[in-house]
Amino acid sequence: MTGTKPYRLKATCRQTGGRVGNIVQRWSCAAKREGKTVTAVHIATVASPLTLGKQQKQRRGIVGEGNRKQPLIHSNVQLWILTVTNCAGKEKNDDSPAPDDLISDIIPSASMLKQLAIGVETTKVVKSMKDLMILAKDYSPVKERSGLSLSAMKSFVVGEKEDKFAAEFCCDEKVMSFIDLLTDPEGYLSRRKNRSRLATPTRMTKLSKELHGAPPESFVPELAEAMGSLKTLRKMALFWSRVVLELRRLWCEGKHIPGIPSDDIPNLNSCLLHQQLQVINCCISRKRRRAIATASLDSVLKQANNIAELSHPPGDLLLPESHHVYARISSGEFVLRLGADKQLENTTLLDTGEPVYTPVMQEWPLLTEDIIKETEEFVLRTGSVGAACSQLLSDMQAFKAANPGCILEDFVRWHSPPDWTEAYDESKETTGGDTSPSRGHLSTRMQKEGNLWRELWETAKPVPAVRQSPLYDEDLSVEGILHGLENFSPSSLFEQLFLSLLSSGCAIAEAKVSSNEFLYKMFKECRDYVVLICQGKSWVEKADDICQVYETMAVMALNPDKVIRIMNAQSDQTCTKEDPNNLWKTPSKNQIDNPTTAQSSTMFSKKPTKPIPC
Incomplete structure (x- = not known):
């Protein structure tokens, strides 16, 4: 589209009442009648101011209508979050590194969480990851989800133009690192050990159970980091297909998936993806044990055949030290003992x-x-x-x-x-x-x-068990899982990755904050807020709020001294200017109807401010 007409149409749309979709549709039809080409970027440019305002109003409505009795976070903590995030820009030096760069090396970045949350919202109508890979070439989140913020739409629309299929994966450090984990698990894990972010061994934390995520620093959070670092749906789908291919290769070669317990039954407190990967590893271990049991049985049969070739009775050769080969029955005969594991004491x-x-x-x-x-x-x-x-x-x-x-x-x-x-x-x-x-x-x-x-x-x-009809077919089970992973629902996958990465990052941050009583008290209230929101069905609508709280928790872990210094410097000034409790009161109906007054009473801003640089 050329000239200034798009901007005139954009201004007209702002002044016109009615639904956003009708405005965009009328604008699009008018442009087409003039012979102009309408692209996703043009639609995004027109729809963004309208949808953004609509979504902000909806978000304020959720806070105001659903929780009128009391705020979700204690007022002191809410004021503290505002103080820390608002002071981030004041203390940032020009030559300091980007916060995301600092956070991602220690705690997963909030930008990865945001990308996964957008993936949940934009792929709800797509049935499988295979379909997503086919549709992503011409797929625009603007057409599919007009209620997204401008930054979210730009992230996908612009990114998909720059997508050059799998050839660009070499520039994605997180992705290549994760592929190294699958192709060379021993070498990767030895390097990973040197920069481990958790002092304690990997285990399910309370937060992981409450969010139904995965153990910190296990396979699924690593996958979530790599997936969240990608900027286009097509790349995400291509990367997932490569991951499933590598999982199939590990299964065929009888190698365990790194970052997953080798022989644990599925942990029902974790997400479904983690459970399915546990099944694959457990099936590999079971096949190894069956091979050992089969070899042991063959060895016993071979030994029995050697004894049978001798003229002496079996009892003269075997008793008393070889009860594991033969057993005497009530008639006095010796019968071959098959499939024995170990002898019970005193029985x-x-x-x-x-x-x-x-x-x-x-x-x-x-x-x-x-x-x-x-x-x-x-x-x-x-x-x-x-x-x-x-x-x-x-x-x-x-x-x-x-x-x-x-x-x-x-x-x-x-x-x-x-x-x-x-x-x-x-x-x-x-x-x-x-x-x-x-x-x-x-x-x-x-x-x-x-x-x-x-x-x-x-x-x-x-x-013996090794000669019985199998009660559980490992090959059939794993093949069903791998087939299901190939056809995984994108929205469900992104949701599980989001919750797993969120719980993992919070666990890492909590391990670093727990020694400071003052910060840990604040941290727990933030954590409880995250759990409360994520356990609801509409947590995606408050993804920005979750990410802002997460960023604040990361700041507490990465630079506690600076946080305490800022809090001490700002507490007196802030408290004298306005009542902390007034900052977080639930908005009234008049505030919800008035965007200008309601904006100051929302729990978090639409675009979270950057955390304090470390």
């Missing part, structure tokens, strides 16, 4: 007196929160408990294979001790002899006719 079979061995068993299925929900719905709908019966039958078969000559009572003593009551021989106790149980009895429920345990025991055959 023998009731009928034969042979030592009891714990079997190598099939492991329970790995359940993430979405699978648990599906399973619960299935059980409620059908009343089926087949999965539990299958696991019990598998344990019985493994126990029979490891303990030839055993009976149901032996299995119950090991598998469910409360269902067995032992009866000791008093004569042996008085003489100091062996106190192992001679006999006992099952519990009442186990003795009832038609008991499920007895029915399963009668059908169970002695089969």
